[in-house]
Amino acid sequence: MTKFTLADLDAIIAKRADSNDEMSYTRKLIGKGVAKCAQKLGEEAVEAAIAAVQQDRDELTGEAADVLYHLLVVLKVADVALEDVMEELARRTGQTGLEEKASRLQD
Numbered sequence: 001m002t003k004f005t006l007a008d009l010d011a012i013i014a015k016r017a018d019s020n021d022e023m024s025y026t027r028k029l030i031g032k033g034v035a036k037c038a039q040k041l042g043e044e045a046v047e048a049a050i051a052a053v054q055q056d057r058d059e060l061t062g063e064a065a066d067v068l069y070h071l072l073v074v075l076k077v078a079d080v081a082l083e084d085v086m087e088e089l090a091r092r093t094g095q096t097g098l099e100e101k102a103s104r105l106q107d
């Protein structure tokens with residue numbers, strides 16, 4: 001089985017968002033608008049944070065999946081391409097996080 005990527009999930013979300021399938025959660029959530037999508041992302045992020053603090057690795061695995069899915073939905077609704085986010089992450093590999101922070105503090 002080839003590795004399932006965020007880009008694969010992003011393509012599924014795009015397809016389901018445009019479907020007329022009443023059983024699509026993606027379609028239903030997007031239909032509620034960006035505020036609801038963002039609220040769900042926030043909720044899932046908090047649930048993931050709680051699972052991490054509770055050192056519940058199985059729970060965190062599931063909540064992390066929820067966060068990534070809901071983040072992709074928010075990006076879709078906000079018209080931000082996943083590719084652009086990945087390019088930004090690639091750009092950041094050019095320096096450490098602390099070097100980046102120090103460069104901002106100098107500005």
Ligand SMILES: N=c1c2ncn([C@@H]3O[C@H](COP(=O)(O)OP(=O)(O)OP(=O)(O)O)[C@@H](O)[C@H]3O)c2ncn1[C@@H]1O[C@H](COP(=O)(O)O)[C@@H](O)[C@H]1O
Pocket residue numbers: 012013016023024025026027040065066069
């Ligand atoms: N990865 C996911 C995924 N992760 C979580 N969820 C759904 O997110 C929902 C979260 O439920 P909650 O009760 O937390 O939230 P809620 O139903 O909005 O209820 P409230 O918070 O409003 O009370 C559940 O229905 C989960 O199934 C997902 N729904 C879909 N996907 C992927 O997207 C594909 C397409 O899904 P559909 O659009 O549903 O066909 C699926 O095949 C999966 O690959």
